[in-house]
Amino acid sequence: MTDKKAWLVLFIAAISVAILVSAPFFGVERITPGMALRDGISGVKADIFWNIRVPRIIAAFVAGAALALSGMTFQAMFRNPLATPFTLGVSSGAAFGATLYIHLGAPFLVLGIPGQSLSAFAWAVAAILLVYGLTRARRGFSTATMLVSGVAVNFLFSSVILFMQYVSDFDNSFRMVRWLMGGFEIVGYEPVYSLAAFVVPGSLIVFMSLKELNLFTLGEDIAAGRGMNVDRVRALLFFATSLMVGGVVAVCGPIGFIGMMSPHICRLFTGANHRYLAPATVMFGGAFLVFCDTIARTLIAPAEIPVGVITALLGGPFFLWLLVAGFSEAGLAGKNRFAGRGRHGGGKG
């Protein structure tokens, strides 16, 4: 049965790689694999291929993987499939940080890392601490309080962002609006590097905490009983997710729903054990965002649809389905529909 799960992870990985490799051959400028293999790509086509499409696809993959991994982490920590960077207000905190940076208009680099990313990271931390604090302030820990806090923090940051847009000059205001829609209109590898600077350390921390995520899934009391230092691990994972979400949002804008859908769909295949779930989620999340971005840039080409619009169009209904289907149908157990595990009793939870 463990082998079966490993195969399912490999299967997801294989599909993801297929998407990743074929994506650069889609676009207005016709570049086919045959051309690439036969005579190599040269001239303008080479430039389009290597300096526009490839870095863009890498960026989309890294961003999707990071958002999915953050979503998976939040879902485990809060034991709730609706807990994601988006619903917990972390994305909008990061968005506020980035907008604030654009508004102040003073570009700075710290150790070669763009200030926009640092600002987004700092405000992502602020947002998660705020939501977590609000949720904890009430006695006990209720999902409802958490979601309402997330929504409230979302509104708070969104309205401040609107205000900043309003008081910005036309130029900055346009930059903010376009950036807030989310997208990967990048050229060259610079954005890929600044993404990686945040996503790589963040995801390393998460991948080193898979056993802890499994324990979080049991609830914090049992986790502590098993010998986990719950406060320390929680702080570390908040740090890691804020790094990833801040890094991604600063470069690509707040792209919603990847963080909710990817881990959830993967859980249906691999079950809740993060040893299998995490690699599956990374591959799926990355490939899924590459797929959405490919649609975004080809559907009404040469014009582009912001990729955030595509993910929201797919994610909105999914979110509603989760709400309606309820936790019993779509809870953290994932029901292992495809892993062929024992049947679940109905109605529980």
Place this chain on the structure above:
Amino acid sequence: MIAPAVRVSDLCCVISGRRILDSVSVEIGAGSRTSILGPNGAGKTTLLKCLMRIVRASGGKIEIMGEDLGNYSQRRLARRIGYVSQNIVGEIPFAVEEFVLLGRYPHLSPFSNVGKEDRAIAAKALESTETSHLSGRMFETLSGGERQMVLIAAVLAQGAEILLLDEPATFLDPRHASQVDRILEDLNRRRGLTVISVTHDVNNAILAGDGVVVLKSGSVLYSGEPSAMAGSGVLEEAFGKAFIYGRHPVTGDLITIPDAIRK
């Protein structure tokens, strides 16, 4: 002299302004079987949680196997103490074997994963709680009795010498309740584990235990021999209720039931 498994002195615990435990002092011998009795809200669960450091004490001192609780990392503490909570909140989305293997956490380094040896220990833990046949089942599909056995198996896999159990048999039917009792007795007698359980089963506390601690409103009302407690008025004071005492018609053991007629 052997250090007691647990020594608590002047333990206080305040949670959101409410004083749950007020200057509690108890000593529980290593290898003993002790029951904690008391009315709902007396602070029994909080006492267990303080020992496992799930809840932080506000004052006082806790020693585990003669060593101050503050000296323990959570990981090392979990190798000494296993905690079985009263109720599982939310879903446990794992198969029984996976769940029991998670009990090996305090023995694994950050970079290692469960190995052959861990699997063998988990299998043995399932065996000693008579749940080997459940190892492939999803935890969610288990009955209440089966769940309790599997929860105990997980803390056995943890390698704990002291077991803290919060009402392990309260919601079980008589047959499963006595199965849990039999397994706990076996762990205590044959393996020498210290078993500390919160319970509402007064007879079980009197008959099966080496010691009883009675809590009321966060304070210790009685701590000592179970036989000396019966008939001393402690139960009446703790629960505010009359009790009837008598002898078991077959074994002749002292038994008691809450008086249904006199309040």
